[in-house]
Amino acid sequence: MNALELTDVRKVYTMGDGSDVVALDRSNLTVAEDEIIALVGPSGSGKTTLCSMAGGILSPTEGRIVVAGEDISDYGDKELTKFRQESIGFVFQSVNLVPFLNAKENLTVVDELGARTGKEAQRRADDLLGELGLGDRKQNMPSQLSGGQRQRVAIGRALMNDPKLVLFDEPTSSLDTELGEQVMELIRTEMKRRGTAAIVVTHDERITEFCDRSVHIVDGRLES
Numbered sequence: 322m323n324a325l326e327l328t329d330v331r332k333v334y335t336m337g338d339g340s341d342v343v344a345l346d347r348s349n350l351t352v353a354e355d356e357i358i359a360l361v362g363p364s365g366s367g368k369t370t371l372c373s374m375a376g377g378i379l380s381p382t383e384g385r386i387v388v389a390g391e392d393i394s395d396y397g398d399k400e401l402t403k404f405r406q407e408s409i410g411f412v413f414q415s416v417n418l419v420p421f422l423n424a425k426e427n428l429t430v431v432d433e434l435g436a437r438t439g440k441e442a443q444r445r446a447d448d449l450l451g452e453l454g455l456g457d458r459k460q461n462m463p464s465q466l467s468g469g470q471r472q473r474v475a476i477g478r479a480l481m482n483d484p485k486l487v488l489f490d491e492p493t494s495s496l497d498t499e500l501g502e503q504v505m506e507l508i509r510t511e512m513k514r515r516g517t518a519a520i521v522v523t524h525d526e527r528i529t530e531f532c533d534r535s536v537h538i539v540d541g542r543l544e545s
């Protein structure tokens with residue numbers, strides 16, 4: 322089963338003055354079950370908009386969005402919230418760790434929002450942090466971690482719910498080249514080990530080497 326199928330998806334933002342911005346024009350994209358796609362394009366081309374719709378943060382203006390067989394195109398807010406908790410992992414450029422929770426608590430907080438309970442979540446957070454090389458940093462607050470370590474905590478958090486699709490929006494842009502490549506290597510290893518699909522948004526052509534396939538986007542239009 323494909324991880325993601327976008328069919329003729331369009332997103333139009335209507336501004337306060339009534340004017341329209343076409344952020345994504347009729348777009349088609351298929352991401353296979355265990356595929357890692359690089360989504361490459363200039364600023365303002367629609368990358369975050371596409372990821373937000375694939376991840377159920379935004380609804381499309383037109384078109385169909387199917388994630389691991391589930392058609393979310395017509396979902397309302399409540400259904401989208403449940404869908405995100407069950408099926409999607411997000412990793413953002415700005416990392417977005419909760420500053421007053423330590424590394425492990427930043428993972429287990431997911432469980433309070435979602436499906437896993439108590440002990441199971443504790444164990445899973447321990448396992449993930451171990452795999453990500455942070456077994457001895459679990460108690461550190463985000464401010465006591467390096468940039469790369471923070472990004473790894475964010476990756477661990479995105480994997481807590483066993484997502485069907487992980488969306489990385491410029492995961493390496495705040496890191497230097499070497500660290501960025503290390504984080505990409507880690508992303509690739511972790512996704513392939515789990516057989517989980519991912520979309521990695523990037524400006525950086527070097528990052529595309531860690532992906533199975535690149536898709537380019539210009540002015541809201543996808544071109545493979």
Ligand SMILES: Nc1ncnc2c1ncn2[C@@H]1O[C@H](COP(=O)(O)OP(=O)(O)OP(=O)(O)O)[C@@H](O)[C@H]1O
Pocket residue numbers: 334335342343344362363364365366367368369370371
């Ligand atoms: N909430 C919004 N309301 C109106 N227009 C928006 C909104 N969000 C994005 N846009 C516009 O839609 C277009 C696509 O934006 P998007 O954030 O998807 O681009 P992007 O490719 O992620 O850019 P960047 O690389 O700078 O993050 C841009 O022209 C942007 O100004």
Ligand SMILES: [Mg+2]
Pocket residue numbers: 368369370490
């Ligand atoms: Mg963006």
